[in-house]
Amino acid sequence: xxxxxxxxxxxxxxxxxxxxxxxxxxxxxxxxxxxxxxxxxxxxxxxxxxxxxxxxxxxxxxxxxxxxxxxxxxxxxxxxxxxxxxxxxxxxxxxxxxxxxxxxxxxxxxxxxxxxxxxxxxxxxxxxxxxxxxxxxxxxxxxxxxxxxxxxxxxxxxxxxxxxxxxxxxxxxxxxxxxxxxxxxxxxxxxxxxxxxxxxxxxxxxxxxxxxxxxxxxxxxxxxxxxxxxxxxxxxxxxxxxxxxxxxxxxxxxxxxxxxxxxxxxxxxxxxxxxxxxxxxxxxxxxxxxxxxxxxxxxxxxxxxxxxxxxxxxxxxxxxxxxxxxxxxxxxxxxxxxxxxxxxxxxxxxxxxxxxxxx
Numbered sequence: 001x002x003x004x005x006x007x008x009x010x011x012x013x014x015x016x017x018x019x020x021x022x023x024x025x026x027x028x029x030x031x032x033x034x035x036x037x038x039x040x041x042x043x044x045x046x047x048x049x050x051x052x053x054x055x056x057x058x059x060x061x062x063x064x065x066x067x068x069x070x071x072x073x074x075x076x077x078x079x080x081x082x083x084x085x086x087x088x089x090x091x092x093x094x095x096x097x098x099x100x101x102x103x104x105x106x107x108x109x110x111x112x113x114x115x116x117x118x119x120x121x122x123x124x125x126x127x128x129x130x131x132x133x134x135x136x137x138x139x140x141x142x143x144x145x146x147x148x149x150x151x152x153x154x155x156x157x158x159x160x161x162x163x164x165x166x167x168x169x170x171x172x173x174x175x176x177x178x179x180x181x182x183x184x185x186x187x188x189x190x191x192x193x194x195x196x197x198x199x200x201x202x203x204x205x206x207x208x209x210x211x212x213x214x215x216x217x218x219x220x221x222x223x224x225x226x227x228x229x230x231x232x233x234x235x236x237x238x239x240x241x242x243x244x245x246x247x248x249x250x251x252x253x254x255x256x257x258x259x260x261x262x263x264x265x266x267x268x269x270x271x272x273x274x275x276x277x278x279x280x281x282x283x284x285x286x287x288x289x290x291x292x293x294x295x296x297x298x299x300x301x302x303x304x305x306x307x308x309x310x311x312x313x314x315x316x317x318x319x320x321x322x323x324x325x326x327x328x329x330x331x332x333x334x335x336x337x338x339x340x341x342x343x344x345x346x347x348x349x350x351x352x353x354x355x356x357x358x359x
Contacts, residue, residue, distance in 0.1 A: 017119070019096060020142040031197055034119035036097050040140045043089045043123045044070070045157040051084030062086055078123055080200040085153045089123035097121065125157065126198040135173065136184040137164075148178055283336070283357060288313060292353075295334050297326045304350065308357075313337075315353045322349050331355060 016027045020039035027037075046069050050058045058081070066077060069090065076093035079086050128138045131149040138145045144163050148156040156176045160168070173179050285308050293303075298319045305316035317327075324342045331340045331353065340355045 014119075017097075018124075018141055019098070022142065024098065035198070036119040036121045037127060037141075038089070038091055038096050038121060038123050039142050040124045040145050040159045041143050041161065042096055043091050043125070043159075045123075045125070045154070046088045046090070047153065047155050047157075048086045048088065049084060050086055053084070058084070058086070062088065066090060076121060078121065078126070078200075080126065082151075082153045087154050089125060091123075122198050122200070125154070126200040130199045131184075134184055135178060135181050137169070146172055148173075148176055148181075288336075288357065291334055291336055292331070295330045295337075297323065297330045311357050311359065313353075313355050313357055316345060317351050317353065318345075318347075318349055319351065320349055322351055324351055327351060327353065 013030045014032065014034035016029065016031055016035045016037060017024055018027050018037045018039060019042065021041050048062075048065065050061055053061045062079060066075060066088070069088075070077075072090075072092040072094070074093040075090050076096055077088055077090035079088045081087075124140055125138075125145065125147075128140070128145070130152065131147065132152050133149055135146070135148050138147055140159070142161075144160045146156075146158045146160065146164070146169060147154055156178075158172050164172075169183060170179065173181060173183075285306070288308060289303075289306065292313075292315060296317065296319075298321055300321065301317045301319040303315065304318050305314070307314040324344070328340055328342050331337050331342075336358050337355045338358055340353070343352050343354075344350070345352050
């Protein structure tokens with residue numbers, strides 16, 4: 001933590017301005033954030049308990065309450081939450097900060113700073129020491145503030161233009177119902193608010209959005225533009241690849257069409273050649289008849305029937321000197337014949353021969 005504090009002080013180079021009833025003045029110190037400090041004399045204070053309100057609706061409840069508390073037509077405020085308790089300082093937003101003011105904290109330090117993040121508007125009280133319990137009289141930049149603290153919550157606050165006497169203080173305490181509570185003296189060694197960081201300087205989400213509205217909008221627009229550009233580039237790249245693929249597919253189909261036509265023609269020619277080859281390989285019936293005639297053992301044999309189909313030959317012969325065994329041996333001796341079978345025909349001198357022709 002000490003190292004972090006030293007590092008924080010190293011980058012605490014933002015100017016600060018104090019606004020009181022006497023006017024505005026630039027403070028002779030810098031801080032981590034630039035602040036527009038609203039003097040306690042320009043603020044009103046209200047402590048309210050929102051413990052019975054759901055956590056996610058407390059800020060909305062505060063927004064509803066604030067117009068009832070404030071006498072100003074346009075109200076600026078700063079709220080510090082401690083659990084369900086709200087410590088609220090509010091002021092006239094039409095005069096804090098001044099509309100036509102050249103005293104913005106950045107103006108002297110950086111002429112271009114006016115176009116950047118505006119300073120955080122904070123009440124002077126958050127720059128004074130934060131107490132735990134009890135009543136204390138705090139010295140302000142202009143006047144004095146009487147504070148009643150309870151468990152680090154500022155229950156009541158009252159501002160005096162000049163240091164009040166004990167009777168005046170007792171009267172205020174009586175109004176608060178804290179009469180008789182001992183009053184702490186001004187904390188010893190207390191530094192003025194101009195030399196400390198506020199104990200409540202973290203902006204609310206709404207304040208952060210308001211302070212960085214331009215940056216957030218620019219960042220969102222940049223992200224949207226980059227996203228749209230990326231998707232557009234992907235779309236056109238995909239479209240180009242699709243068009244290229246379609247052109248390549250069309251060219252391939254054209255090439256394949258001619259190739260398929262040539263293939264089909266080749267297959268048809270091949271089948272035709274095979275059929276012709278089978279026909280040409282079959283022996284002629286005249287040739288077969290010559291083989292059978294030369295193999296028949298009897299010169300008196302006569303052909304009565306002849307049938308040849310798919311390699312199977314059936315012949316009916318008539319022979320007056322019929323010898324079936326001699327027929328079988330003679331036909332089996334022809335190399336072109338196989339599976340020779342001889343059986344008796346219908347008449348006594350007829351023989352029926354069945355055989356297979358070798359391919």
